[in-house]
Amino acid sequence: MTSIVDTIYNLISYIDIDTNILLLFAIIIPGLVIFVLMALNVMLAVYFERKVAAFMQDRLGPMEVGIFGFKGGKKFWGGIGQIFADTIKLLTKEDIMPAGADKVLMLISPFIIVMGALLTFIGIPFTDGLIVSNFNIGILYIIAMSSVGVIGVILAGWSSNNKWSLYGAMRSAAQIISYEIPIGLTLLLIVIVCGSLQVSEIVAWQAENRWFILHSPFSFIAFFIYFISVVAETNRTPFDIPEAESELVAGWMTEFSGFKWSIFFMSEYANMLIVSLVASFVFLGGWLSPLTIFNIFPESWLLFDGFYWGVFWLFSKAIFLIFVMMWFRWTFPRLRVDQLMYTCWKVFIPFSLANLFLITLWELVL
Amino acid sequence: MSEKIINNISKQFNNSIEYSKENNCIFVINPDKWLEIATFILNDNDLKFDYLMCITGYDLGESSRFGVAYNFYSTSLKHYIEIRVEIDEDIEISSIANLWNAANWHERETFDLYGIKFSNHPDMKRILLPEDWEGHPLRKDYKTPDYYNGMPVPKDKSYWE
Amino acid sequence: MFKVIDKSIISADEMVLNMGPQHPSTHGVLRLKIITDGEIVSKVEPVIGYLHRCFEKHCENLSYEQIVPFTDRCDYLASMHMSHSYSMAVEKLLDVELPERVEYIRVIIAELQRIASHLIAVGAFGLDVGAITPFTWTLRDRERILDLFELLCGARLLYNYVWPGGVSHDLPSKFVERTKEFLDYFEPQIDEYNQLLTTNKIFIERSADVGVLPLNVGVNFGVTGPSLRASGTNFDLRKDEPYSVYSKFDFDVPVGEGLMGTVGDCWDRYYVRVLEMKESVKIIRQAFEGLPSGDVHEVLPKKIRPRKGEAYSRYESARGDVGFYIRSDGKNTPTRLKMRSPAYCNLSVLDEISSGWMISDVITILGSLDIVLGEIDR
Numbered sequence: 001m002t003s004i005v006d007t008i009y010n011l012i013s014y015i016d017i018d019t020n021i022l023l024l025f026a027i028i029i030p031g032l033v034i035f036v037l038m039a040l041n042v043m044l045a046v047y048f049e050r051k052v053a054a055f056m057q058d059r060l061g062p063m064e065v066g067i068f069g070f071k072g073g074k075k076f077w078g079g080i081g082q083i084f085a086d087t088i089k090l091l092t093k094e095d096i097m098p099a100g101a102d103k104v105l106m107l108i109s110p111f112i113i114v115m116g117a118l119l120t121f122i123g124i125p126f127t128d129g130l131i132v133s134n135f136n137i138g139i140l141y142i143i144a145m146s147s148v149g150v151i152g153v154i155l156a157g158w159s160s161n162n163k164w165s166l167y168g169a170m171r172s173a174a175q176i177i178s179y180e181i182p183i184g185l186t187l188l189l190i191v192i193v194c195g196s197l198q199v200s201e202i203v204a205w206q207a208e209n210r211w212f213i214l215h216s217p218f219s220f221i222a223f224f225i226y227f228i229s230v231v232a233e234t235n236r237t238p239f240d241i242p243e244a245e246s247e248l249v250a251g252w253m254t255e256f257s258g259f260k261w262s263i264f265f266m267s268e269y270a271n272m273l274i275v276s277l278v279a280s281f282v283f284l285g286g287w288l289s290p291l292t293i294f295n296i297f298p299e300s301w302l303l304f305d306g307f308y309w310g311v312f313w314l315f316s317k318a319i320f321l322i323f324v325m326m327w328f329r330w331t332f333p334r335l336r337v338d339q340l341m342y343t344c345w346k347v348f349i350p351f352s353l354a355n356l357f358l359i360t361l362w363e364l365v366l
Numbered sequence: 367m368s369e370k371i372i373n374n375i376s377k378q379f380n381n382s383i384e385y386s387k388e389n390n391c392i393f394v395i396n397p398d399k400w401l402e403i404a405t406f407i408l409n410d411n412d413l414k415f416d417y418l419m420c421i422t423g424y425d426l427g428e429s430s431r432f433g434v435a436y437n438f439y440s441t442s443l444k445h446y447i448e449i450r451v452e453i454d455e456d457i458e459i460s461s462i463a464n465l466w467n468a469a470n471w472h473e474r475e476t477f478d479l480y481g482i483k484f485s486n487h488p489d490m491k492r493i494l495l496p497e498d499w500e501g502h503p504l505r506k507d508y509k510t511p512d513y514y515n516g517m518p519v520p521k522d523k524s525y526w527e
Numbered sequence: 528m529f530k531v532i533d534k535s536i537i538s539a540d541e542m543v544l545n546m547g548p549q550h551p552s553t554h555g556v557l558r559l560k561i562i563t564d565g566e567i568v569s570k571v572e573p574v575i576g577y578l579h580r581c582f583e584k585h586c587e588n589l590s591y592e593q594i595v596p597f598t599d600r601c602d603y604l605a606s607m608h609m610s611h612s613y614s615m616a617v618e619k620l621l622d623v624e625l626p627e628r629v630e631y632i633r634v635i636i637a638e639l640q641r642i643a644s645h646l647i648a649v650g651a652f653g654l655d656v657g658a659i660t661p662f663t664w665t666l667r668d669r670e671r672i673l674d675l676f677e678l679l680c681g682a683r684l685l686y687n688y689v690w691p692g693g694v695s696h697d698l699p700s701k702f703v704e705r706t707k708e709f710l711d712y713f714e715p716q717i718d719e720y721n722q723l724l725t726t727n728k729i730f731i732e733r734s735a736d737v738g739v740l741p742l743n744v745g746v747n748f749g750v751t752g753p754s755l756r757a758s759g760t761n762f763d764l765r766k767d768e769p770y771s772v773y774s775k776f777d778f779d780v781p782v783g784e785g786l787m788g789t790v791g792d793c794w795d796r797y798y799v800r801v802l803e804m805k806e807s808v809k810i811i812r813q814a815f816e817g818l819p820s821g822d823v824h825e826v827l828p829k830k831i832r833p834r835k836g837e838a839y840s841r842y843e844s845a846r847g848d849v850g851f852y853i854r855s856d857g858k859n860t861p862t863r864l865k866m867r868s869p870a871y872c873n874l875s876v877l878d879e880i881s882s883g884w885m886i887s888d889v890i891t892i893l894g895s896l897d898i899v900l901g902e903i904d905r
Contacts, residue, residue: 389837448839471871493575
């Protein structure tokens with residue numbers, strides 16, 4: 001499939017300027033769109049999380065703030081203006097820098113983390129043909145770029161000049177690096193079955209055969225291992241030891257306030273969106289409509305398939321997975337650091353390796 | 367307190383203790399024997415006072431005579447005893463923190479608030495008040511200090527009442 | 528697999544980590560000096576005294592009736608127990624015989640207060656371990672109990688209700704009906720909490736086998752209440768030394784059995800509290816059946832002037848064995864009033880049972896001991 005960059009380049013190629021400058025424009029425009037998408041995502045995700053948390057805790061959440069006169073009150077969309085209120089508050093808060101902290105590192109560490117998220121978005125599709133750049137090493141690129149954030153975490157903890165932040169940063173770095181191994185191993189399954197690392201090929205394979213999660217019992221198990229590992233990777237409960245509120249105040253993010261903290265926030269929710277999108281298009285069929293599984297309706301318009309429907313299906317699957325992640329957060333207690341590491345190294349990695357071996361046998365036999 | 371307990375203890379420590387019926391407690395007249403008495407009531411098979419409930423210091427007012435009241439209970443034999451040791455100022459009572467660990471913090475508190483000294487205590491320092499506080503507040507002749515670390519202690523309440 | 532590590536193998540530099548007085552998870556202003564080599568704790572030293580309000584010195588200048596609000600403020604999560612225990616000590620010196628209705632009302636109030644205090648203990652323990660939702664649910668149910676108390680005496684947290692010689696107000700007309708409604712609503716809720724938290728695998732991994740308190744160590748340190756009963760004994764003052772009218776009621780004393788791990792671990796301390804809430808519901812129902820009529824102000828003295836002497840009263844509060852030691856000279860103010868607080872002794876055992884565990888476990892153990900700094904510091 002073509003990519004957005006190609007499309008834009010072709011559109012503006014009639015302007016009579018140097019091709020390199022045209023290429024520059026064709027690259028910058030999607031980048032800005034992606035950034036706007038991340039900002040929108042964090043605004044909506046924060047509101048969504050507050051409402052989900054509130055309804056699970058038998059209360060109502062934001063109810064008062066409204067926009068243009070629409071307040072909502074006790075309805076499920078109550079307090080919709082909280083989206084803008086939170087954003088404005090975060091952007092205008094005072095920026096406190098503790099004495100003795102490393103100023104340069106404190107300034108750049110949030111940006112390293114969000115850079116990791118932004119770079120990953122380049123390889124993620126939004127539907128058939130709507131991908132910023134269609135790498136032929138798609139999946140590998142995504143896994144690699146999502147690891148860039150670890151450096152930012154360690155720098156953030158170190159530069160705060162605070163024993164507790166350093167603790168949190170070390171735990172977080174160990175956690176992220178350890179859980180990348182099961183993620184890589186489980187994503188490798190579809191590469192073996194489908195034969196290509198390219199994202200468009202993966203979804204095309206799922207269109208021809210079936211959704212990968214239903215392909216074999218091993219891929220079913222792999223989905224759950226993948227999902228729990230990404231919950232650990234994005235530092236969400238039950239794996240949120242680095243941000244453990246009752247122990248370390250806010251872990252490695254304690255000393256950051258105002259704009260820098262909102263950048264951290266943005267990167268956490270962007271990471272959640274990224275991993276949900278990856279789970280959706282690797283295991284759950286991407287932009288294919290669920291009705292294709294059952295093969296009931298032969299006519300294509302009843303299948304709800306197509307360009308715009310594709311965006312809808314992909315995002316609804318991702319949002320459902322994000323909802324499940326939030327559901328976990330408000331239900332489970334958190335694991336201790338050594339139990340976390342035990343789960344990764346002694347449970348997930350052996351299972352993923354066994355999975356990998358068994359699915360090759362499955363492919364050979366069946 | 368039953369007669370049996372009192373008889374049991376009196377047999378061992380005839381001269382050092384005195385049972386007072388109106389106060390319903392045992393007074394230890396000879397504080398030097400206190401550690402022996404305490405070890406006896408902990409280990410003896412008919413007594414077995416394994417649970418130290420409370421240590422209370424009190425000030426008798428006249429010429430700074432202090433007292434320490436100990437309340438014991440036996441969880442296995444279900445009986446209760448109260449023992450009091452009354453001393454002058456500057457006499458040390460032996461600490462029973464090695465026998466009952468509950469006494470550790472209670473004796474620290476009694477020292478903190480009254481100034482009664484306990485010998486052989488593993489960790490004698492103030493517990494409720496700051497380490498640099500002067501004086502022992504619960505004594506009857508205690509006067510609030512005028513300054514604490516340079517800050518004047520308010521005594522004239524007309525400013526806020 | 529998560530056992531105490533042999534210290535002789537590790538020889539790293541030890542550092543002092545300070546969980547300062549302001550911290551989201553120490554229950555009140557408590558400072559913990561933790562000596563650790565990075566993650567494993569070798570010694571924990573609690574530093575208390577940040578909430579010391581000179582309660583005992585004040586009581587020497589206040590008359591006996593004026594002390595009752597002060598006793599409420601000692602353990603503010605179980606205020607009825609404090610004032611009940613104080614009233615019992617004063618009544619020993621006054622040598623009065625209370626009317627039956629007063630005793631029954633006091634028992635009902637005490638058991639409702641026990642449920643309220645255990646709800647916070649259970650919820651806050653979940654919060655320490657990381658589960659945030661059970662805390663909001665338990666607090667929602669505690670609000671109903673506080674509404675009942677507000678109906679009774681006008682206050683939600685610090686009641687000034689149990690006076691030496693009686694209680695301040697009789698039960699309002701709707702109280703019995705509303706309490707029965709609450710009890711019918713509350714009993715199935717305990718099963719909901721069990722589903723969410725008690726049998727949760729992650730919760731069990733965090734709290735089972737952690738911070739085991741052997742029984743003889745506990746008795747030696749003076750630990751009482753649910754924290755001691757979790758270690759295997761059924762020592763409960765309501766059964767062993769019955770006071771008030773507890774001898775008339777039929778209830779069990781939950782004992783820790785080590786269902787999910789060793790006897791006396793944090794899970795046991797938590798589960799004993801959950802079971803105690805069920806027993807309290809039983810007691811309240813029996814008390815309503817046998818509630819006699821009468822005048823609650825019959826023996827309420829106008830001026831309290833006890834005889835010369837000393838009295839020590841013992842009472843089973845939500846946290847353990849509360850004692851009030853009062854020395855009186857015949858005047859209308861006590862010469863010496865000492866409050867033996869259960870959380871004081873429960874906290875002193877923290878060092879003993881948390882060496883060898885990790886820093887996260889220190890918080891779990893502290894949460895399972897259920898302390899309130901108000902009664903530790905007085």
